[in-house]
Structures are given as C-alpha cells and as structure tokens.
Amino acid sequence: MNHQKILYISQEINPYLPSTPMSLFGRNLPQDIQSHGYEVRTFMPKYGSINERRNQLHEVIRLSGMNISIDDNDHPLIIKVATLQPTRMQVYFIDNDDYFEGPGTKVLETESSPEDNDERSMFFVRGVIETVRKLRWDPTVIHCTGWITALAPLYIRHLYQDDPGLSRSLVVYSLRPESFEGKLDARFAEKLKMAGFTDECLQSLGGGDFDWMTLNKLGIDHSDAIVVTTPDIPAGLVEYARQSGKPVLEYPGPDGEEATTAAYHDFYQSILSQKENDSKSSD
Template sequence: MEEYHEELPQPRRSVAFIGSECYPFVKTGGLGDVMYALPKALAKQNCDVKVILPRYACIPEEYQNKMIYRGSFDMDLCADGKSYYVGIMEYVWDGVVYDFIDNQEFFTEGNPYTNLVDDIPKFCYFGKAALAALNYMNWTPDVIHCHDWQAGLVPIYLREMFNDTPLSRSKVVMTIHNLRFQGVYNIETFKYWTNLPDYVFNKDTLTVKWLDANMLKGGLTYANAITTVSNTYAGEIQTEFYGEGLDAHLRYHSGKLRGIVNGIDYDIWNSATDDKLASKYDITNVLDKKKENKRALQEELGLEQDDHKFVIGLISRLTDQKGLDLVNEIIPQVMDEHTQVVILGTGDPAYEDSFRYYENAYKGNLCSNIMYDESRAHRIYAGADALLVPSQFEPCGLTQLIAMHYGTVPIVRETGGLKDTVEPYDVNYNSGNGFTFDRYESGLLLDAINRAKTFYFTNRWCFDEMVQRNMAKDVSWENSAKQYRELYVELTK
C-alpha cells in the first residue's frame, strides 16, 4: 500500500541581505540582479526578507521620494573614537523591505564604487552600520546573508562587536559572485577604520602578503556557510588557476562551501509577454515566431534578409574574461554564405575596433553594435538561432539561461555555471541543451560552432526539438531560492 505525504509547510525564516547594489536602485553588474531577484523569490517562499543597502546619491529620485525615515543614531567606528551618523530610510516593494543606510559623507558620490582609497572606509562603515541598524530596529534575522567583498567585514563585526546583542544568534552566509574583487588594502587603514582587535589581523583571517588585509577573506573565515553561484565554480575556485590567490583558503574552508546556480527573472525575461520583441511567442509556436523575429532583427540591423541563414548572437562585455580573443581569431572561418553574426556590447577598445573592422569586411552579414542597448538585447535573444558564451571563467552566467528561455541554442565553454546549466548535445540519445567545448582554444570553439551549424542545416527536426526542450527547462529564481531556503533552514535548525 502506498503512503501519501502531504508536503509540510516550510518553516518561516527571516533573512537580512547585506550588499552594495540592487536593481532598480543601483546596478553595475550581476550582483545587482541577484540582490533584487532572490529576495523577491524568497518572500514568496515563506521568508521574511530585508535588504540593506547604502543610500547612494545616484539612486533615482522616484525611489528617493518614496523612502520613509525610520530613525537615526550615532555609531562609534574608528580607532580614535570618531563616530558617524547612521540614518535609516525605508522603502517596501513587492513583499521585500529595503532599508537604506544614509550618510552624506560616504554616499554622495555619483557612483557606488569610486576607488579603493574611498571605497575601503565607505564599506568599513557600511558593514558595521548595517548591523547597528538591525539592532536599532530591533529586528533579529535568523540568517544574515552577505554578498561579495563590500559586505566582507559583516561576519567579523558580528562576532567581535555584536556578540552581546540579540544579533549574536544570527547565522551568516557569505556569497561570492565574482572572486576577482576582494577589497584588499593596507592593514593600518583597516585598523583605523574598523577598530577591530589586533588578533583578527592574522594570516588565517584578514591578512594577506604580510601588510595587507583582505575583506572577502576575513568574511569567508567567519561565515557559517559560503556559497557561490554555481557548483562547478565552487570547485574551480579551489584551484590555483581560478582561485585569485584565495584557493588555499577556500580549500581549507571547503566543508562549508557549496554552489547554487542563479536564475533569471521571468517577469523581465519572458518571450510570451516581452513588448520589446517584433513577435511574442511561447513553446507552442516558437518555430514559426522565431522566423519572424529573425527577419525583424535582420531588417533592424541592416543584414541580408534571408530565412535560411544561421544567425549567431553574442551579447557580452568585450573583455578577455568573456573569451573574445577566441571569437576574434575565428570570425573569418565562421563567416560563409550560410552564416550571420550579431555582436552587442562594449569594452576593450581593441575588440571594439576589431569588430567594427569585421562589420565592414562582411557587410550585410555581420553587425557589431558597440553599445549597451537592453531592448536590442531582447530582440537578439529572440531572433538568433544560437548564442556564443566562450568565457575563460564564468561564475554563473545569465546570458545562456536567457538564451535557452528564448529558444536560442547556447554554444558555451565548459566552465563554471556554463558547465552546470548547458548539457552538451548527445547524438546517440538526442539529448542535451547546446554545444560545448572544454579547453580554452579557438579551434575548439570553431568546432563547436560548426557542429551547431551542421546540426541546424542537416537535422533541423532534432534542432527544433532542442529549442523546445530549452524553453521547457526551469531556469527561474524559484528553483534557486528553494536551495537557499534549505540552506537557511539547515543552518538554523
């Protein structure tokens, strides 16, 4: 006899997110997307969420005007006893409470990050002020979730300076979005701006290279759990090649490290409701509508209008990290009478110039949009047949997830989140989500592109099945939020 189990309601958990940016208030990269989308998804899964951010002057007026004053106090900060004003401004939206830390002295710059000389004191202040604000509002979360180096001192402040407050019972999760940035500066500056005890400036906690302190390293030491944005990347960062100097430290703390892949926001990325597209579509009519979007894209970009072209998209920062050197090397071999290439992005002037040159050389079949245009990006996802993501390293990667959700086949290098989210096509089982290559070599990228192209022209039936398989795949935040939730519950049993 079978037993039936009703799913038990998830226990409620409260979480405070602490980080330096969050869409739509301020965003420079993927961190801003996660700080927006993950709390929103957690709020729908029986979590109580607060997001604590700096109140930068560059936050648009429309949000500044809706903030409500929650209170203020002075906080001791520096080694010489100097204290600073902490104001709390609150904005509630979509089930999430946003608390902005207000301080004219630190946050009047137009940009969230200026240079380390100014950024180090700014984030020494912010980390402590975020905890002090939680105390002031009398809100003790089960979990304090810190993001990247800007919040790296939070776990240390918590255990060293707040251990006689209610916050001492909170557990801490530290998430690494990009290991390349760590908040490293000389120890004397940190000692002055944090007034932390001398013993935390040791080689196992904050100190690197004898004279410097590293905010991210210290946070990783003191955190109860460490996550990064994909399983493969969690393994990669424990090796010298990807470890950015922290690989030994991460191997030492590997027992509390795990990877959870990011999702994409289905409210923003949804081909069935996307107003930016020439023709909206879903899994039932993707095969016809994709043709209409392709033709509209060719028209918009001045490419030859031809249904039979294989259109390859590339939406990326134009930097070495993103594998642009490989792309640059093979464009002459990729371009033939069956192929068109559409590039969108800005970055390294050498690549910008090179892609402009190629646009001229292959007029009508290659278009280089050296700019960042969000709505054009939507139309490239919808109109292209394949999307290239040949990164050197890629902690998670969102473009391949958006591509699959829009029925565009990804061609990726097997690294980080790309390896975790794109299963290579297997001809024996007719399974998989895209085409992949492993070593970082232009010949292998060319080979992957040629396999995709051959598949498209000689086995369209199976190619179309892959398109539909990709659209059916769940790459939403709901999936990722579940895993974070489980981690919170596990930490606070």
C-alpha cells in the same frame, strides 16, 4: 509557512541600481525566498546615483542619528527605506555624506573614490548591524553578498558576539566575481584594531596586502557557511572556502530562478538543522 527571518546585506540591488548580475541577484533571491514564507529584510548602501524621489526613499528618523566612529572620527548614520513592489519587500539604505555622494552622481562611490573603500565598508556594515538592533529584529540567517559586506561576519562574530539576537544568527557569505582594483588603505588593519578587533581576529589579513582576495578570505574565515554564486569565482578562493570545513553551497547551475531559489532554501534549512543538532549534542 516558514516564519524564519532572513537578513540580506547586499552590495547592489536592482532597480535602485542598473541591471547587473550582482544587482539582480540582490533583488531576485530575497524576493523569491520571501515567497517561500520567510520574513525578509534587505540592506544596501545609499549610493549617490540612486534617485530618491523616483524610488520613493524616505528617511527613518527614529533609526537615524547615531554616530559611528572610524579612525577616531565620528560619522552620522542616516537610514532610509523604500518598499520594493509588487512584493512589498522592505529595502533599507545606509547613508552618510562622508562616504556617499549627493544626487547627480553616476559612478558608484566604490569606483569614484576607492581610497575610502575600507572605511566605507566598515561604516556600511556597522550601520546595518546597529539598525537591525534598533529594529529589534533578530534574523535567523544573515546572508552577505558583495565584497563591501565581507566585514559583516567579522563584526557579528566578534564585536557583537554577546548580542542576544545576533549571536544566534547563522552568517552566510556569498562569493561573487565582482572585484575592485588595487588595495585597500594601508592602515586598514590598524583601523579595525581601533574598532576593537584583535590580531587573532584579523589573522587572514596577513602582512598588509589588503586586496580583494584577502578581503573575501576574511569573510570566509568568520562566516558560518559559504555560497559559490557563479561559475567564475577564482579557483583559489573556492578552494579556500572548501578547506575551511564549513558548509559550502556549490554553484547551483544555470537552471533558472526557481531551481536556484530551491537550492538556497534547502541550504538554509540544512545549516539550521546542523546547528540545531550541534546544540542538542552539546547539551
């Protein structure tokens, strides 16, 4: 049995959201990896369209309550949790009234209020990290999927570089084809600097074209490894990942879930072994 801990930070997870390639990926991979003996926890945004009663979500009071500051404004962090049956996999939800609407919403907030996507992503990522720290659950691998998670490698590698648990984690970033139209807020880089990041950290943001491609490049820059999840990722983005010199898991192919899970399992073990060898070499 494998007792390594894998944290999945996902943009969408089925059945909490309708079946889409992304939401099915967000459910199936963690469940299948868990069946290989890994200890797994998953996080996603608490979109307003998620029916809390039907999905049996409940607030975790001991984890909620802290404020996350973005652009000099404090936003209360609310943590909810559900158990995905029959695997009993725990799914945590990051909630806040400023970025996620109440019941009755049908369109995801990332689409209905795209002007807030920069801060929504910042809040979500920071909320996940702070919750994991409160849980005192140190993941071996942190696997991020979806553009809303693209800031996670940046936060983990720089704002939390001295955290004794997170500093040892390997961060994997998945390239997905789902995108957003237009650009993020023009003050995106400024808000990140207010959060504590330097110009050097944000170098790949360039001169202010904060679009989907740029956000993904930021995720690649600060992760330890990259996964190409589908065959329809823009060629320029895949090439950017390859040129980074980091381990890249190429698209495993349409060979069924079992073969795909095996590819991810082998990839995790490969990058963990490489890290262990690098540590021995530096001793």
